[in-house]
Amino acid sequence: WLQRAEYIEILNNTLSGNTQLRSSDRGNGIQLSSVKHVLVSGNEIFHTRDGIYIISSQENTIKNNIMHDLRYGIHYMYSHNNKVLNNQAYNTRAGYALMSSRHLVVDGNSTVNSEDYGFLLNFITSSTISNNSIKQVWTKAENKVLGRDGKGLFVYNSAYNTIKGNIVDTAEIGIHLTAGSENTKVYENSFINNPVQVK
Numbered sequence: 001w002l003q004r005a006e007y008i009e010i011l012n013n014t015l016s017g018n019t020q021l022r023s024s025d026r027g028n029g030i031q032l033s034s035v036k037h038v039l040v041s042g043n044e045i046f047h048t049r050d051g052i053y054i055i056s057s058q059e060n061t062i063k064n065n066i067m068h069d070l071r072y073g074i075h076y077m078y079s080h081n082n083k084v085l086n087n088q089a090y091n092t093r094a095g096y097a098l099m100s101s102r103h104l105v106v107d108g109n110s111t112v113n114s115e116d117y118g119f120l121l122n123f124i125t126s127s128t129i130s131n132n133s134i135k136q137v138w139t140k141a142e143n144k145v146l147g148r149d150g151k152g153l154f155v156y157n158s159a160y161n162t163i164k165g166n167i168v169d170t171a172e173i174g175i176h177l178t179a180g181s182e183n184t185k186v187y188e189n190s191f192i193n194n195p196v197q198v199k
Contacts, residue, residue: 003033010040017048023071028053032060032079040065050075050097051089054082062087072097073111076104084109094120095134102126112136115143117154118171121181124158130165137171149173152194155181164188173199 002008015029029045030052032038038060044067045051051067054060055077063085067073073089076082076098086108089095095111097120098104104127111118111134118134121127137150152168153175155161161184168174174194175186191197 001031001033002035002038004035005038006036008035008038010038010043012042013044015043015045015048017046019047023049025049028075029067029070031055032057035060039063046070053077054079058082061085068092075099076101080104083107089114094118096120098122098124098127100124104128105130107131109133110135114150115139116148116150118152118168119154120151121153121155121158121161123156124161126160128162128164129153130162132166133169134166134171135169137168139172149196151176152191155184157181159183161185166190167192169193172196175199 017026026049028050029048032054035057040062043065046069050072053075057079061083065087068090073095079101081103084106090112093115094117099122102125106129109132113136118137134152139150149172151173152171155177157179159182163186165188167190169192171194174191174197176199
């Protein structure tokens with residue numbers, strides 16, 4: 001847990017949570033709170049609540065991490081001018097939950113086997129989501145309720161973004177744009193084997 005700090009590197013660690021606790025009762029693997037110029041790279045994180053949680057933190061780079069068996073692989077809140085590069089997430093509810101942030105560069109990441117979202121963009125502005133691979137986003141049968149579908153890219157109340165060069169393969173909905181998601185450039189993406197490609 002890093003708080004009110006600058007110029008720190010978190011490199012090549014293995015972090016495992018306590019499976020005796022419910023997922024929502026566990027802590028996050030790595031948490032950045034009000035930090036700047038932090039590099040998080042080469043870590044493996046599993047069985048925590050969220051893999052990497054970032055709040056109110058600027059000018060950081062999150063790259064080359066492996067995150068699995070979590071709620072969210074990477075979870076952003078109120079953090080700007082950050083880079084999220086070449087990370088891998090699998091077996092999550094959402095691979096990447098990006099919320100209330102701007103000027104993010106999210107490039108070259110992958111997510112496989114998410115239940116709700118590959119990438120969730122909630123009030124994200126002036127950001128680039130590019131060259132990411134999203135596969136197998138499907139809500140489990142026992143958790144199915146009306147309106148709960150696996151979404152490869154869920155873009156909610158997010159504007160002035162660029163979404164390009166991504167692959168969305170085998171999601172219940174390829175991309176869902178809603179709630180005032182305007183002025184966004186969406187191009188050169190591949191939507192493959194999704195029962196609903198675009199909503």
